[in-house]
Amino acid sequence: MDTNRKLIVHKDETTEQKIKENWGLVKRNVKLSDVVDPLIENGIITPDQWMDIKTRLVGEPEKMEEFLYILLKQNSKAFKVFKDALRATGFQHIADCMEGISNDKSYFQTKPDFKNRMINSENAEEKDDNGDQESADTVRRKDLDEMKQEIGDMLRSMEENLESGRKQDRDQLLSLQQEHKHLKLDYEKLQSQRFELSERMESLLKVVHKLNNRQEEKEREYLELKKSNIELKDDLMRQNLKHSKINNEKEKEMEELEKKLQKKIDEYESLQRTNEILKIDHEERLNRLRAINMVKVRLEGEQKEADAKLQALDRQAKEAEIKHGHEVSKLQSNIEGKSMRIEELEKDKSELAQRLSLAEKENEKLKSKIKKLEDAQRKTEDEKELLSIRLRQYDLQKSNSSMTKTQNSKGSSKRKPNHKPQQKQIKGEKEKET
Missing domain, CATH: 1.20.81 (Receptor-associated Protein)
Structure with missing residues (x-):
């Protein structure tokens, strides 16, 4: 029997007796489909119970017997609704028999006497x-x-x-x-489509793995370039320090030479006699000063060249950073597109799994039928x-x-x-x- 039946404890014994006395009469002469509408409207049986009884591969008497068993478990109000439904659908005589008004059941004898x-x-x-x-x-x-x-x-x-x-x-x-x-x-x-989707998923995972490897390689290259740039900057700083030290030394020498020159001029003024000797010394010192100036000019040219090289290296570093940024953005966009595709494939996979489970359920239902x-x-x-x-x-x-x-x-x-x-x-x- 159906487990969805409503079992009501407070039922009338007289109604139960009347149902039992007229069980065969109702089962033989009444179809449940003729009286089911008022029964559903008044809540005597639910639509689920009616659909369960309707879809069973049994005759009309067995269906009515199933409903009488449900009615037997309910109260006197349900019995009254059932009698009203019988009267409304043209079964007045059966309703009178169930109430005890008429006991003449020969009206329903269809067999030849x-x-x-x-x-x-x-x-x-x-x-x-x-x-x-x-x-x-x-x-x-x-x-x-x-x-x-x-x-x-x-x-x-x-x-x-x-x-x-x-x-x-x-x-x-x-x-x-x-x-x-x-x-x-x-x-x-569906199985073939699932296999194809699994293969596509594997290929996409391989592509994502390759892209990740390429991204890691680019990051390594970027780090190496950054290290080389830092080393070049350190070398430039060292060279600048060396040049500054040399310039300071040269300036100190220039100051010392100027002091000496001043002393020599003083000596020249005081000692005119030694003018020729001082001139010779002075010429030599002038030659030294010229050499020092030449060295200074040369150092300044080298410093300018080092500055130009430093600027070129800065430009290269900036260009490398810009290229790296573009490549990283492209890789990120590709990764996002692949991730979206993977999510769509996962959704398709879940939908196919649901359709497969529904097909299996329908197959089981067909087997039971x-x-x-x-x-x-x-x-x-x-x-x-x-x-x-x-x-x-x-x-x-x-x-x-x-x-x-x-x-x-x-x-x-x-x-x-x-x-x-x-x-x-x-x-x-x-x-x-x-």
């Missing part, structure tokens, strides 16, 4: 004399022939219904097999076997009754017939037959 026919024929035999017994036998035979024809028609209609049901089951099986094949093909396609159809087919075959067995039993009983009738007719020709025990025996046989 063969028993009454046989009783009428027996009454006709009691009233008639021995001369009318042949006409009674002919009436009995006609009734038996009619019964046989009606039973044969019923069996034919049942066989036709069974064959149509089998055809429908076969068609459903074929459609389910085709759907299963389509689902299998879809599943194989196929099993149910096979069970229904087995049930129909079992019912057909039971009907054939019942037909054989009926033929045997018919032959036995004909034998007893012939024996009774022979005995009545010799002596007066005692109709009462024969009538009782015939009634018992007819009850067995019905």
Whole structure:
């Protein structure tokens, strides 16, 4: 049974008794689909319960029996709603029977009253004399022939219904097999797409790994250039310090020479006699000063060259930094694009996984439906076997009754017939037959 049923503890015993007394009457004559709308509107059963009962591969009586079991577990208000629904849909007599207003259930008997026919024929035999017994036998035979024809028609209609049901089951099986094949093909396609996506993911990961390696190499090159630039700057600073020390020394020498020169001029003024000697010394000192000036000019030229080299190195360092910045930005943009692509692929992968799980669930549902159809087919075959067995039993009983009738007719020709025990025996046989 369904686990979603509403189990109400406070229920009325009288309503439960009424439902049990009219269980078979309601189950045989009422379809649940005819009265389900007011039941759902008043909350007697939920839409989920109705869909569960509706989709089951059983007959209408079994569906009504399922609903009666749900109604049996509910209160008297639900019973009242069910009776109102019966009246609203044209089942007034059944609602009266459930309330106890009418106990006449013969209104719903759809089978032919063969028993009454046989009783009428027996009454006709009691009233008639021995001369009318042949006409009674002919009436009995006609009734038996009619019964046989009606039973044969019923069996034919049942066989036709069974064959149509089998055809429908076969068609459903074929459609389910085709759907299963389509689902299998879809599943194989999804597996191939998943394999392709995994390969693409691996290739993208390799590309990202290569880009990371290239970025690391560029960073290493940048660090090496930076180190070389720092070393060049240190060398320039050292050279500048050396040149400044040399300039200071030269300036000191120049100051010393100027002092000496001043002294010599003083000596020249004081000592005119030694003028020639001083002139010679003075010329030599002038030559020295010229050499010193030449050295100074040369050092200044070297300093300018070093400054130009330093400026060129600064320019190269700046250009290298600008190039490195452009390459790093390009690499970052490429990495961001690849990461976005990887995220999209991961989303596609998750969607494909969801679709695959849905396809597996649908496959399982189709398998369960196929099993149910096979069970229904087995049930129909079992019912057909039971009907054939019942037909054989009926033929045997018919032959036995004909034998007893012939024996009774022979005995009545010799002596007066005692109709009462024969009538009782015939009634018992007819009850067995019905």
